[in-house]
Amino acid sequence: MADPFEVRMRFSAQLQHLNASVVSLQKAASYALKYKDMDEDLHSCILEQLERTNMNTRANIMFFIEHFMEMAWKENHTNYIDMLQRDIIRVVDAVAPDNESGAANVKVVRLVLQNLQVKRFLDAHVVTDIEEVLKERETSAHDAGLSSPVVDDHDLGEMPPSQAIPHPGRPTAPRLDKRQVEQRIEEDRERHKRLRESIWHVPDRQTEIDRLWEETSDLGDDDHLMGREEFLAREQAIAQQCPHYTPRTLDGLYGREGREANGRGDN
Template sequence: MADPFEVRMRFSSQLQHLNASVTSAQKAAQYALKYRDMDEDLHSCILEQLERNNMNTRANIMYFIEHFLEMAQKDGHVDYVRMIQRDIIRVVDAVAPDDGSGAANVKVVRRVLQGLQSKSFLASQTVEEINDVLKERETAHMDVVMSSPVNSTNPALGDMPASRTIPKPGGVVPPPHLDKKEITQRIEEDRERHKRLRESIWAVPTEPPDAEMWKMWEETSDLGDDDFLLAKEEEEERQRCVTDSCVHLQDEETRKRKSLAANGNRTTLATQ
């Protein structure tokens, strides 16, 4: 049997070194599933790392949770799913706290919550309630940013930077300063995630059979009179293009027109 302390330390290290790649998330998830008999301890590791690390690491762990729950459900270990559902409020508070220090992670939380809802890990009502709270935190953060210039001209504050100015009443403080390395890392990881998101848009599920056909059927709106009129116009335009590009069809069309004109003349003479 593996030493619980060693398992805990290794899993914590994997969480600290998560990045935007799917491989790192899968590796950490497989490790947690391997030692599922210590699920409570490993779940507490996730919460501890969320509350202790910087903004980028918290965002990576938030994305990891979505992969982790999906793998845990496929593996049949629903205890991990239940524990995340139970502590989802604590997870959100750690990734995007109400003191403004995680304002850049608000979009991350929203995106992951949407994914968890679409995969039936979270109820829609729970996600809506959390989004309402996040909207308030985002608004409060914008108030702080607008009222805290980078170089204050207040004589009482002197040249104190915005990250050290006196917080506004209500407990909301300006976000901490990020160094250049953390900013560059976040930009690169967001770029990698966006690229993977664009790739997933074109992914077609293999189950059930004819999944692509049914997907197109669901996304196609009901047919109306405008659709039939448009189809008729497109067919006429297609026939016109074919006729103009083919000499034989042009000759046949000319003969038809001459024949119609001749028949029209005979009709006119007969009536006279």
């Protein structure tokens, strides 16, 4: 049996070194599912790292949570999902706290919550209530010094954190250094690329085939007529370009109707 303290330390280290790549997210999620008998302890690791790490890591952990919940559902280990639902407010407060650094993570939280709702890991009324809180915390990307996650690349990092404008009554947060700003920009770009790729992703090939079948109209006489006309037009075009080409007929392709359409009939 694995040592609980070692498992906890290894999982915490993986969370601290998360990045925007899918491989990084899958590795940490697989590790947590491997030791699912310690699920309560590993879930507490997620909460602790959210409250201890910098803004970039908090954003990465938020995206990890979405990926992790999907893998846990496929593995039929719903304890992790139940614990997320129980502590979702604490998660949101950690990722997007009510200060300048948290403001740049508001869009991250909003995007992940919407995805969790679509995947039915969170109830719609819970997401709606959290959205009302996020509206109060949201400021522009210029105020926060960073933008994330769905914005144009030319907007990223347009204003350095040192020029962020403080808000009266809003708690201040430690400024991010230049390296962290550049890291966030690169990770946001990686996530943007995956979002664009996901537009063309078909999760279930058979489902897509069934959808196309339902949306396609039944084959009728007009379709046969159009097919014959296109066939004859193609043969004529090829014959005009190549004097040695012998145009094919519709014999064997459309039966008697095809031969009649080709001007031959049954002789």
